[in-house]
Amino acid sequence: MTEPSTRPVDDWWRSAVVYQVYPRSFSDANGDGTGDVTGIRARLPYLADLGVDAIWISPWYPSPLLDGGYDVADYRDINPMFGTLADADALIEEAHALGLRILIDLVPNHCSWEHPWFKAALAAGKGSPERDRFWFRDSLPDGRPPTNWPGAFGGPAWQQIDDGQWYLHLFDISQPDWNWDHPDVIAEFDSILRFWFDRGVDGFRIDVADSMAKDPALPDVPLHNGQPTHEKFVGHPYYDQPGVHLIHQRWRAIADEYADTPQGPRVFVAEAWLSPAERLAQYVRPHELHSAFNFDVLQCPWDAKALRDVIDHTTENLWAVGAPATWVLSNHDTIRHRTRYGRDQREALAAAGIVSTDLEIGLRRARAAALLELALPGGAYVYQGDELGLPEVEDLPEEVLDDPSWERSGHTVRGRDGCRVPMPWSGSEPPYGFGPGEGQPWLPQPADWAPLTAEAEASDPESHLALYRAALRIRREQEALGEGRMTWDEDAPAGVLSFTRDPGFRCVVNLGEQPIELPDSTEVLLSSEPLVDGRLPADASVWLQV
Template identity: 40%
Template sequence: MSGTSGSETLWWQSGTVYQVYPRSFQDTDGDGVGDLRGITERLDYLAWLGVDAVWISPFYRSPMADFGYDVADYCAVDPLFGTLEDFDTLIAEAHRRKLRVILDFVPNHSSIAHPWFAESRASRANPKRDWYLWRDPAPDGGPPNNWLSNFGGPAWTQDPATGQYYYHAFLPEQPDLNWRNPEVRAAMHDALRFWLERGVDGFRVDVIWHLVKDEALRDNPENPDFLPHQPGINRFQQIYSCDRPEVLDVIAGMRAVLRAYGERVLIGEIYLPIERLVTYYGPDLTGADLPFNFQLIQTPWRADAVAALVEEYEAALPEGGWPNWVLGNHDQPRIAARVGEAQARVAAMLLLTLRGTPTLYYGDEIGLGHVPVPPERAQDPWERNEPGHGRDPARTPMQWDAGPHAGFTVGTPWLPQSADADRRNVDEMRDDSRSILTLYRRLLSLRRDWRALSVGGYRGLPLPPSLAEAVFAYERFSDGETLRILLNFGNTDCRVPLDGQETWTVLLSTRPGRSGEPVQGEIILAPDEGTILAPALR
């Protein structure tokens, strides 16, 4: 059982984060790619939906080898997305609507086009040589070690001019910075301050567990569980190329920068098992405020598996560590694609009723699923390197209305949209009481209205063994409020006992038309139904 936090909570603890992939949210200039002005135009929608913060994926100046995750200038807006003035307007308009703004920060690697790298590769004696990871070839002339790129192939590229190799955990166009160098840390801290001075409310730090590598650059050991269909990166256990203990000092340095600006949040992208993930809160909570918890993406979609995950995560959290949950993002197949349209409603209720800060991914609120992308329209460099692993289907443009290109652009969208875009769009769904969009909005409203949901405690509820695989049951509680959440992961009716003679009221159900129904003794959940119960008024 996890108790409530104190009476004073921070905005990012009680709030909900909404991720925007700027290329795909709203285009205002007709080039088929979303932009900052487009985000500003849709802020009223985000306020109507009921989220508290918008996290914006990278829009920095970039050659776009990895769509902005290859940064050529950390303190500039790429013209594809607009100008600094457009960003300042976005910040002002978001704050006017009481929406916070979180930026994506990409400190592990820059672009090969960044002036820092141009200097670094100029000669072995250049003052910025040590800003990146350069090493001599192995005795046979090959790469310095066996590290692989996360996007396929070797993680080392040889530079003909100096004869040395540079390391890149991702594309060759994304050379890794050397965070052991204090000058690199100082430069990156200055980049954080540049955006903090412009009013941003926090940062999501890209691949934060990669920032420090083994000083001796030892080979990674073979992975005995590697299977041929998996991405090549899984051939080795990544114990020397990432997740090094020294990274916690780096994160503490970032936290110190943010702390000077008041109530700001630091979120870390971390794909690690729970026992490693929770170490990123750092000693005495000096690490990331929210080490991103992606476990719901990776756990089998069964009630017993999810219930066990929640219990394990809650038990592993350090004292004072605030939990968080994620169902999807720009790197993962969408939740509706993974579990189906009916269970996507259950997933929405799960995400927005578990203890901790939830992050929504744009389009999930309209049930956007897998959008096929023909090979000739593939954009993702990972897909080109390792076909079948691309991320384009999770990045297709938002669908706003039934008009041409679903209201996203007057041009040609950079990626296709779903075949049912004339029906699966915000305008069609926002006034439909049965739509998944309405369900998301009602869930977000309940989080605001019930402290038990926003910052309350959590306890799992026992169920008969016959229900364990199908139903996940738990309570949220705070200051005398108690809500009970029952989620049917199965495709048959489930008769769920309710202990005692207390009468409950259905506060909200994923099955339309059930709200307000009194229940006592037991409740029959329909297939794919989730319900929130509140004690009936006495």
Template identity: 45%
Template sequence: MTGSIEDAPWWQRGVVYQVYPRSFQDSDGDGVGDLAGIEARLDHIAALGVDAIWLSPIFPSPMKDFGYDVADYCGIEPLFGDLAAFDSLLAAVHARGLKLLLDFVPNHSSDQHPWFKESQSGRDSAKRDFYIWRDSAPGGGPPNNWISDFGGSSWEYDAASGQYYLHAFLKEQPDLNWRNPALKAAMLDVLRFWFDRGVDGFRIDVLWHIVKAAGLPDNPVNEAWRPGINERDRLIQLHSTDQPEAHAIAAEMRAIADAYGNRALIGEIFLPNERHARWFGTVEQPEVHLPFNFQLIENDWNAAGLRRVIAEYEASLPPHGWPNWVIGSHDAPRIAARVGEAQARIAAMLLLTLRGTPTLYQGDELGIGVVAIPPERVRDPQELRQPGIGIGRDRSRTPMAWDASPNAGFSTGEPWLPLHDDWRTRNVAAQQDDSPSMLTLYRRLLALRGAEPALALGDMALLDAPEGVLAYRRRHGGRELTVLLNLTAENLTVPWGGKVLISTLNGEPEPGMLFANEGLILA
């Protein structure tokens, strides 16, 4: 690839930073973060060196699933502020040269949305077909065997009308019927509403769910499922997700984004590589710019496994597809909790030096690790419905720690979720000017990525390396950089030379040696 960093689209050369609004900064003392709080902390995000902010849902919601149950797609949840507060935040984001992406939730609404209220009013309702209603199965019971992602049947019986409605998640989140042209038109108008307001793109929630197989046949049984795993996985979601018709809808979304120019669509899609890659669409009919790639979250943490994941993912990409990588999110265990703080530094270097667009999750730049959530403080409906199997999401949604003042500077009231135990020392203020800190490492990595086309846009080649080491080369024009990552807790002999641009450790690198848990970027 040739050309300067500035010539590439921002979504290709840049880095996305995810903000979970409930947990970033509270401005009014109610213990829940809000838009004014995010605006007050924008300088932290800008100083990191990222390029775009993605906000988890901020729309009016009963908060049964903390914003992923939307009651109005074109408003702001009062807990977070109002449209004036949003416009102020958007202007402040743009004033800092950053982009702002919203979280679009197209698969389902809240059961409190006016559309569902009208749909539920009777079988002859004008909006009945905005949702997926079916009669009972012959002999009674749900129309098919589909299981909610949160456990239990995907069907809820409505006694008043004598039919069931479909919900892939909570019963308070009825699925929208994208086969209905009027519903589709209304939802596409939501994109236009926010694009007209100035947003720079969307992360599209569970995009691969939005169309169901005609006839709604039973899903096949997953013979590998065992108790203690998410009940959802008892079936293979063959007919309830990833239907061919969904791609045409994604292409319509892309056409709208492209009509506004310099916008981006990121699709949440959990699928094997060959099916995942289809969501790029074709050159003639493109779909999302970036189908989210979660493989650094989903796979074991070792050099051989990571090498395989990287090689197979890169090989699966179509010629027009651009890769992306994620190591943390509001749904996944924190990276430092998964691999420990020493390897979390390796993960930071990996994320920010691989080919493709990285997404960084708030708090990972501090190295927040395991957070204990007492049973009485659990808020996540997924954990409450299937306790004890390790799928709770509260652990990654705990508040940011800004300083050592009460409640870590997050709020003057009690935070809605507990802070990490070491917040008094693991916070932004404590790490701000500390050269060995995780925050300093992230800033250095992001600054180098922004200055080096080889990292932002360059080609990539995996290199042979000793067992336990992941090595690759990034190249752009005449500039070549090498990345060496020790995925073990042992010192390893690794022949290397050249200038060290960044080490994940604080001491002096030793030529021919990779220290335990050390990562190097070499020129």
């Protein structure tokens, strides 16, 4: 088994590789077709052997699951479908014993309409203190909603109730937005953070960390092609408002209360889809959040110049505020990068099922991208199944689609279910060891995934899993990797990314069409593809000891 990380306790988050677990789809211990906390516990040795430093668990709270658990009904408990608080406590203890830290999701912009405070607000009526915790407003004089704001999953961001008032939901109608101007909401989330920190959780991933503060004047957003824009422009009334930073500063102070405990500091990572990087850097200034996902690389085409520009812009702006970069290639909200990289770049993020995809090219590029991501300065996140090279499942039957965008779009947007298909662990046919017996999971797995199971790949030294294990082992061993700086090698040919990290490490990524010669006086540590007569083939990366 891989030894626990020996990096300094107080800065572990600055260079950590974090593995994202989507609990409903990771591992099912009781055979009901849904992943659970006991299933995660059973797979902890696998994650320790993989070589990651921490686990981020997507929402595990009680929820009607109308938005994959991001509709939280109780922030201080575990969804009975997933287990109990005692199971969570055992998971945290067992993970720590293996040298793994635990991050969980915090969903502070909104809750579920099943949350007791929202149900009380509906029952209390207009003008009540209970409604002040949310955004309830009357109609405009002409009967329209209070603003023209669009919902993220389609339709308007306001829902009218029986007494004529409207409540704000930036996401699904089942997710009413909290009013962060209300002291009860502020105090409640202070308490929630301490509840989980006291149970041993090492940190939180902050869902839509740029959205909690709203412009109290409730101005309309501009129109684009006749429809309210979804663009996060500067000065937006509900994204990236200045008041959101006061919330983050308050949370950072709470996390810092735990800095001197034996467990070390508690940390935050922000989900904020903001460009350019100057805007994102505001979230990781001293005394705010510790890190923020960089989504510009995730959205970047497989092109050397475009990737270099994004890497430069990201690192320069984050280093300027003393923060590390945090790289991510896939997550539970995006098309898996093996599929993205197998597409025409203009259509890489297009809706599932309508774009021609070459999964073999996608796999080569996914392998090369993994070595690029893990060699860049800072931390990195690995979404469950990334290490197996799983593709997006784009042919799920319509009757099983669960994402709220499917209904809210009038069955025109299939949503994110294709990246949430349960993990294949073993065996030659579904459920591939996801759960005991032959019971099928909540989303169907493809019939051709037998070569992609963790068991199958563990016995193949050339597999995607073997590449990840080797890369993460070398990353722990190499003083040059993790947090630090990088220098571009200006002698690299066109279409090639090459950079050096001290001491003595070089990463070369061939995004061109022809094999390239490797630099002199170097030794190959790891290559995403076999070398051809000593040259690095197209769509491949290599790690070199200088």
